[in-house]
Amino acid sequence: MLQVIDLGKSFDGFKAVDGANLQVAPGEVVAVIGPNGAGKTTLFHLITGQLKPDSGRIVFKGEDIAGLPPHRVCRRGIGRSYQVVNVFDRLSVFENVQISVLAQCRQTWNMFQSASGFCMEKTKEILASVGLEDKADNICGTLSHGDRKVLEIAIALGSRPELLILDEPTAGMSPEETATALELMKNLSRQLGLTLLFCEHDMEMVFAIADRIMVMQQGHTIIQDTPEKVRLDPQVREAYLGGAEVCSR
Ligand code: ADP
Numbered sequence: 001m002l003q004v005i006d007l008g009k010s011f012d013g014f015k016a017v018d019g020a021n022l023q024v025a026p027g028e029v030v031a032v033i034g035p036n037g038a039g040k041t042t043l044f045h046l047i048t049g050q051l052k053p054d055s056g057r058i059v060f061k062g063e064d065i066a067g068l069p070p071h072r073v074c075r076r077g078i079g080r081s082y083q084v085v086n087v088f089d090r091l092s093v094f095e096n097v098q099i100s101v102l103a104q105c106r107q108t109w110n111m112f113q114s115a116s117g118f119c120m121e122k123t124k125e126i127l128a129s130v131g132l133e134d135k136a137d138n139i140c141g142t143l144s145h146g147d148r149k150v151l152e153i154a155i156a157l158g159s160r161p162e163l164l165i166l167d168e169p170t171a172g173m174s175p176e177e178t179a180t181a182l183e184l185m186k187n188l189s190r191q192l193g194l195t196l197l198f199c200e201h202d203m204e205m206v207f208a209i210a211d212r213i214m215v216m217q218q219g220h221t222i223i224q225d226t227p228e229k230v231r232l233d234p235q236v237r238e239a240y241l242g243g244a245e246v247c248s249r
């Protein structure tokens with residue numbers, strides 16, 4: 001589904017991404033791990049069009065999408081959530097998701113008619129799929145951090161992605177919220193059949209859900225393989241945890 005080949009991106013001569021390689025097959029759950037500053041977020045920005053690569057290729061469903069603007073990438077079927085939450089704080093949970101659903105249905109609106117009644121069913125369906133239906137009327141500014149992160153996933157689902165990219169989906173969450181987010185990701189993958197690509201610091205979570213793991217260091221890919229092989233790889237242990245085993249689950 002997605003192939004990233006020798007991707008490179010520099011900021012004022014500093015190589016933030018330098019030889020990143022990644023493959024994601026349909027239906028897979030792929031995790032990207034690596035220390036802070038390894039280039040994970042930059043890699044996701046490059047895939048989703050927030051940044052343009054200097055070199056390399058990004059092939060999605062057989063077409064090179066490198067350098068396309070974000071709205072085009074989104075229309076082709078890649079949705080994403082951000083490391084730092086992006087929601088409309090003064091709108092309700094329902095409205096935040098509804099806007100995303102509205103943006104995706106290509107129909108001509110009457111500018112003098114309220115859009116508040118449109119796409120109700122689809123919006124409700126998405127809220128139910130992430131477990132936020134009871135909070136539909138809550139104003140987003142009042143939500144817990146965990147609920148805001150989940151809302152961001154719901155907003156991403158509004159564009160009906162085939163591939164969902166999540167940047168640190170459990171960052172800043174309590175252990176209970178993390179467990180809920182993990183269940184949600186399993187649901188998205190197994191029930192909705194979504195392909196997931198995410199980066200995450202919580203190794204327990206990564207090893208609990210990922211089919212394959214890509215390890216980044218200083219902008220480049222060290223390895224992409226099954227959790228078992230990654231856990232035992234000496235180069236990964238050295239680079240990532242100074243010789244310790246990556247996860248002793
Ligand atoms: P990660 O998500 O793995 O922690 P990032 O992709 O955020 O890493 O950052 C990789 C490196 O690129 C870091 O050293 C960071 O400071 C640098 N970087 C990221 N974005 C920019 C930018 N817009 N301008 C300059 N440097 C950046």
Ligand code: MG
Nearest residue numbers: 040041042083
């Ligand atoms: Mg990051």
